[in-house]
Amino acid sequence: MLKSLMDFIDGLAPADGAAAGRAPSLQLAAAVLLVEVMRADADHSLVERRAVHRALTELFPLSETQVDVLITQAESAARMATDLFAFTSPIDERWDMPAKLRIVELMWSVAYADGKLSDIERHTMWRLADLLHVPQGAYVHARMRARAAAGLGEDA
Incomplete structure (x- = not known):
């Protein structure tokens, strides 16, 4: 178990991977985007953190521990990033439109x-x-689906 967790961590590009000329893994890139939305408002609540965790569990076949590590890596990478292109680019290049919409x-x-x-x-x-x-x-349409799934009305 510990070896698989260490292998997982080693597979993630370092938080400054883009600066080192190394693209982040798709998992880290997706996690950074989700974390960036969480960090967007001044109050990142526990409920938003849980939503990031749930989203990563939906996107990737990872254990709870791996998702927690990924979120920690993503928070660090998001804090250190000067822009988000290094994280959107691998997803844009390698994911098809249905995956990007998801x-x-x-x-x-x-x-x-x-x-x-x-x-x-x-x-x-x-x-x-x-x-x-x-x-x-x-x-x-993605916004409308998410708003409906959250049980929010039209004005939210």
């Missing part, structure tokens, strides 16, 4: 996890979806 919907679920959507969360979502080259209509 992560956008999961990012929306993180934004809506606390029952409210701040302007900075809305802007962060727009910027990340744009970097992933998600068409506006698909972006809006």
Whole structure:
């Protein structure tokens, strides 16, 4: 178990991987996007952290411990990043549109996890979806699905 966890950690690019010329793993890249939405508003609540955890569990076949490690790595990488292109680029290049739409919907679920959507969360979502080259209509539909899944009304 410990060996598999160490292998998992070694497989993640270091938080400054982009600066070192090494692209982050797709798992780390996706985790950074989710964490960036969580960090967008000043109050990153436990409910948003749980939404990130749930999203990563949906996206990747990882153990609870691996997801926790991945979130910690993503938080560090997000804090150190000067931009998000290093994290959106591998996803944009290697994931098909349905997979990109799924992560956008999961990012929306993180934004809506606390029952409210701040302007900075809305802007962060727009910027990340744009970097992933998600068409506006698909972006809006992903938002509507996430809002409905969160049980929020039209004004949220």
